[in-house]
Amino acid sequence: MRYQIILDGLSWEEFPWKSFCKYARRRYRYLNFPAQGVVEICDDSGRISEYEANIIAKGMLSEYMDDKFPLEQYFPIDHEKSVLPIETDVIADTYLFLSLKLAILQADARSSSVIDRYFLDIRVNYHPDYWHFYDFEEDLASLLDIKGITYQDIPVNGICNLVKEAIQRGTYIIMHLDEFYISRKVSYNHQHLVKENLIYGYDDEERGFYAFGFGRREQTESYFISYDEMVLSFEKGRFFYFSGAAYLSMAGFYPITLIDISCKDTFKLTESYLLSKMKDFLHPKERRISKDDIQVYGSDAYAWILEELEGRTDRETIDYRTFHLLYEHKKNVYRCIQKLGTMGGMEEDYREVVRGFNRLRILYMKEAGMSERLMKTQKMYKIQDVNSKFVMQFKKEIEREARLCGL
Numbered sequence: 176m177r178y179q180i181i182l183d184g185l186s187w188e189e190f191p192w193k194s195f196c197k198y199a200r201r202r203y204r205y206l207n208f209p210a211q212g213v214v215e216i217c218d219d220s221g222r223i224s225e226y227e228a229n230i231i232a233k234g235m236l237s238e239y240m241d242d243k244f245p246l247e248q249y250f251p252i253d254h255e256k257s258v259l260p261i262e263t264d265v266i267a268d269t270y271l272f273l274s275l276k277l278a279i280l281q282a283d284a285r286s287s288s289v290i291d292r293y294f295l296d297i298r299v300n301y302h303p304d305y306w307h308f309y310d311f312e313e314d315l316a317s318l319l320d321i322k323g324i325t326y327q328d329i330p331v332n333g334i335c336n337l338v339k340e341a342i343q344r345g346t347y348i349i350m351h352l353d354e355f356y357i358s359r360k361v362s363y364n365h366q367h368l369v370k371e372n373l374i375y376g377y378d379d380e381e382r383g384f385y386a387f388g389f390g391r392r393e394q395t396e397s398y399f400i401s402y403d404e405m406v407l408s409f410e411k412g413r414f415f416y417f418s419g420a421a422y423l424s425m426a427g428f429y430p431i432t433l434i435d436i437s438c439k440d441t442f443k444l445t446e447s448y449l450l451s452k453m454k455d456f457l458h459p460k461e462r463r464i465s466k467d468d469i470q471v472y473g474s475d476a477y478a479w480i481l482e483e484l485e486g487r488t489d490r491e492t493i494d495y496r497t498f499h500l501l502y503e504h505k506k507n508v509y510r511c512i513q514k515l516g517t518m519g520g521m522e523e524d525y526r527e528v529v530r531g532f533n534r535l536r537i538l539y540m541k542e543a544g545m546s547e548r549l550m551k552t553q554k555m556y557k558i559q560d561v562n563s564k565f566v567m568q569f570k571k572e573i574e575r576e577a578r579l580c581g582l
Contacts, residue, residue, distance in 0.1 A: 178216045178225055179209070180232035181424070184413030186327045187211050190244070198242070199235045206232075226418075230367075233414040240331075246410055249335040249402040251379040257342050258376030258385055261397075262287075266507055267294055268395055269500040270307065271388065272349075275373040276315055278387050278395075279347050279434060286318050286438035291514070294507040295452040296459075297500065299471035299479055301492065306422070308492040309476065309500050320437040323429030326413050334409045335402055337431075338384065339377050347434040348374040351420050352400075352408035359390055359398040367415040369423075372400075446518060449511050453580060456504075477573050484566050498539045502532040505576075524579040531572040538565055 196208045207215040214232040216223065223231075240246075262281035268274040280286040296312035329337060334350075341348050354360035355367045362368040376385035383401040390396035400408070412430065416423045423430055459473030471479050480497065482488045509529045512522050542565050 176218045176221055176223065176228075178218075178223075178228035180214045180216065180229055182212050182214060182232065182236055182414075183424070184236075184326045184416070185240075185331075189330075190240075194243070195236065195239050198239050202235065203231065206235075229417045233417070237411060237414045240410075244331065246406055247332045249332075249406055251335075251339075251382075251402075254379045256376075256378045256380065257339075258378075259342060259345065259347060261347075261373065261375050261387055263387060263395070263397055265395065266290070266510065267311070267503045269496050269503055270310075271371055271395075273311075273315075274395055275349050275371060275387065276319060276434070278373055279375075279436065280315070280318055280438070283436050283438070285441065286436055288444075289318060289438055289440050289442045291444040291511060292442050292448070292452075294504065295449070295511065296456050296473055297476055297504050298473075299476050299492070300468060301471070301490070302468040305468075307496070309497045311500070311504070312472065317440075318436065318438040320435040322433045323427075324431040324433065326430050329431065331410060332406065335405060338374055338405070341433055342375070342377060345435070349432045349434060350374060350409065351412050351416060351423065351430045352405075353412040353415050354408065354419075355415075356407040356411060357400055357404050359400070361389075367411070367418045369412045369416045369419040371420075444511055444514060446515055449508075449515065449518075453508060457577060457580060474573075474577075477569075481566070481569070484569065495536075495539055498532070498536040502529070502536045505529045505532045521580075528572075528576045528579055531575055535568060535572050538568060 192211050199206050199208075199214070203216075205217050207217065209215050214235075216228045216231060218228070260282040261278040263278060265274045265277040265281060267277060277290075280290060293313040293315065294311050298310060298312045299308055300310060301308055324337075338348050338350070349371050351369050352372050353367055353369050354362040355364065357363055360368075370389060372386050372388035374384050374386050377383070378385070381399070382403075383399050384405055385397065386400050387397050388395065390398050409430075412420075416430065420430075422428050456473040459475050462472065462475060463470040480493060483490055483493050505525070505528050509522075509525050512518050512525055542562065
C-alpha cells in the first residue's frame with residue numbers, strides 16, 4: 176500500500192521542511208516526500224493501515240518538533256482571574272459540539288428563553304459521506320456569532336495568550352485538544368483522541384483554564400486544565416487531530432472557534448406553539464430529495480430507522496446516539512409541557528412517552544452488550560444484527576406516542 180499523509184498543522188514557511196525530511200529519513204527509510212507538507216509511506220507487506228500510517232508520519236513530526244522546537248511553559252505577566260458564565264446542566268448532550276454551545280446559551284437570560292422554541296422536532300440528513308445523520312430540526316446558528324481560526328493562524332506557543340485575550344473580551348472559546356495530555360480525561364496517557372472543549376475562564380494564580388467537556392467518566396462536566404496541559408494538548412492536537420477529529424481537514428471546520436452570544440430575539444412559550452410543534456412532528460412535511468442528499472422530517476424518521484433495523488435497506492446510519500437523540504427529543508417536549516403547567520392530562524401521558532423512549536435507549540445499549548460508559552467512548556458503535564424484540568419494542572413506543580398525543 177502507498178499512503179500520502181498531509182502535514183498541515185504547521186505553516187512550513189516558518190519551519191524548515193527540508194530539515195524535517197532529513198530528520199525523518201534517518202529513522203524511516205521507506206518514507207518519501209513528494210511535495211512540501213506531504214509524507215508518502217510505502218508498505219509492500221500490506222500490514223500498515225491508514226491509521227497507522229498517520230501515526231508514523233505525524234508521530235515523527237511531533238518528535239521532530241520536540242527535538243528542534245521544544246514547547247515553552249506559559250508564565251503570565253499579571254496575576255488575573257476571569258470566568259464567564261456557563262450552564263453545565265444542558266438540555267441536550269447527544270452531540271458534544273451542540274452541548275458546548277448550549278452551556279453558553281443557557282447561561283444567558285435572553286437566549287435561554289429563546290431556546291424553548293428549539294429541540295422540539297428532528298430530521299434525518301442522509302448523504303453517504305456524512306458521519307452523523309440524526310439531528311434536531313432547528314439551527315442554533317442565529318443565536319451565536321462564530322469565528323473560526325485555523326492551525327496555521329496560531330503561532331506555536333501562542334495558544335494561552337490567544338485564549339486569555341478572548342476571555343477578557345467576554346468571548347468564549349471552543350477548541351480541539353488532544354486528550355492524551357489532559358489528566359482529567361479517560362484517554363490520558365493512553366490514546367491520542369482530539370475532541371472539542373469549551374474554555375470559559377482562567378486563573379493566573381492557579382495557572383490554568385476553566386473548561387467544560389467530557390470528563391473522566393466520559394460525561395459532560397466542568398474541569399480545570401493547567402497551562403502546561405493546555406499547551407501540550409493543543410500543540411499535539413495539530414498533529415493528531417485525525418484521531419477523533421478527522422473532519423478538521425475539511426473546509427468550514429476549525430480547531431478553534433470564538434463564540435459570542437448574538438441573540439436579539441425574544442420568545443415566550445405558549446401552549447398553542449408547543450401543540451403546533453408536536454403536530455408538525457407527528458404529521459411532518461414530505462422528505463426532500465436532491466442530487467446530493469435526502470432530508471427526512473419528524474416522525475417519518477421512524478420508518479427510515481425501521482427500514483434499517485429490519486434489513487430492508489443497505490444504509491448504515493444508526494448507532495446508539497440515534498436512540499439517545501429520540502429520547503432527548505421527547506425529554507425536551509416534556510420539559511416544555513412542564514414549564515407551561517397548563518396542559519392537564521397531557522403532562523402525565525407524555526411522561527410515559529419519555530419513559531418508553533428512555534427504555535428503548537437503554538435496551539439498545541444492552542443489545543450491544545456494552546456499558547453506558549463504553550458506549551459514550553465508542554460513539555459510532557453499531558449493532559449489526561438487532562433482534563426482533565428490540566424492533567417490536569420500538570414499534571410499540573411509536574404507537575404509544577401517537578395514541579397518547581392524539582394530535
